[in-house]
Amino acid sequence: MTNLILRPAGETNSSQIHELIHLVGINPTGLDWKRFIIAVNDGDEVIACGQIKPHGEEVRELASIAVRPEYRGQGLARRIIESLLADAERPLYLMCRSHMGPLYEKFGFRTLAYEAMPRYFKRITKLAGLADVLMRSGDSLLVMKLE
Numbered sequence: 044m045t046n047l048i049l050r051p052a053g054e055t056n057s058s059q060i061h062e063l064i065h066l067v068g069i070n071p072t073g074l075d076w077k078r079f080i081i082a083v084n085d086g087d088e089v090i091a092c093g094q095i096k097p098h099g100e101e102v103r104e105l106a107s108i109a110v111r112p113e114y115r116g117q118g119l120a121r122r123i124i125e126s127l128l129a130d131a132e133r134p135l136y137l138m139c140r141s142h143m144g145p146l147y148e149k150f151g152f153r154t155l156a157y158e159a160m161p162r163y164f165k166r167i168t169k170l171a172g173l174a175d176v177l178m179r180s181g182d183s184l185l186v187m188k189l190e
C-alpha cells in the first residue's frame with residue numbers, strides 16, 4: 044500500500060475514472076476529471092478516486108469515493124477522503140446509503156434532517172425516497188454535513 048501514489052487526476056485518467064465509478068455503481072454524473080484526486084498502482088491504473096463536486100456557489104459535495112474491490116480494506120478511501128478534506132472549504136455535504144453513514148461519521152460528518160438540507164439535496168432525497176418505495180430497498184439515503 045505504501046508504494047501507491049495519490050495525486051490530482053489528469054485528462055488521461057478521465058476514462059478510467061468513469062470506468063471505476065461504473066464498476067462500483069455510484070452516481071455517474073458530474074465526473075469532471077479536473078476535480079478528482081486519484082490513487083494509481085504501479086501500472087498507472089486508477090484504483091481509487093474521489094472529488095469535491097460544486098452545486099452552485101454555496102454547496103460543495105464530497106462525492107465519487109470509490110476503491111477497486113481488490114484494493115479495499117487497506118485505508119485507501121480514508122487517504123482519498125483526508126486529502127480532499129484537507130483542501131476543501133466548509134461546510135461540506137455528502138449523500139450516501141444509510142449503511143455507509145458510520146464511515147463518514149469517522150471524519151466528522153453528521154446526518155442532516157430534511158429541513159436543514161440545501162435545496163439541491165432536498166430534491167434528490169425526494170426522488171430517492173420515491174425510488175426506495177418503488178424498489179422496496181431497506182436502505183435509505185442520508186445527507187450528511189461537515190461544519
Ligand SMILES: CC(C)(COP(=O)(O)OP(=O)(O)OC[C@H]1O[C@@H](n2cnc3c(N)ncnc32)[C@H](O)[C@@H]1OP(=O)(O)O)[C@@H](O)C(=O)NCCC(=O)NCCS
Pocket residue numbers: 067068069107108109110111114115116117118119120121122138139140142143145146149
Ligand atoms: C466504501 C469504499 C470507498 C471503502 O473503501 P476502502 O478503501 O475499503 O476503505 P478504507 O479501508 O479506507 O476504510 C476507511 C474506514 O471506513 C470504514 N469502512 C470501510 N468500508 C465501510 C463500509 N462499507 N461501511 C462502514 N464503514 C466502512 C473502515 O472500517 C475504515 O475505518 P477505520 O479507518 O476507522 O479503520 C469502498 O468499499 C467502495 O468503493 N465501495 C463502493 C462505492 C461506494 O459505496 N462508495 C461510497 C459512496 S457514498
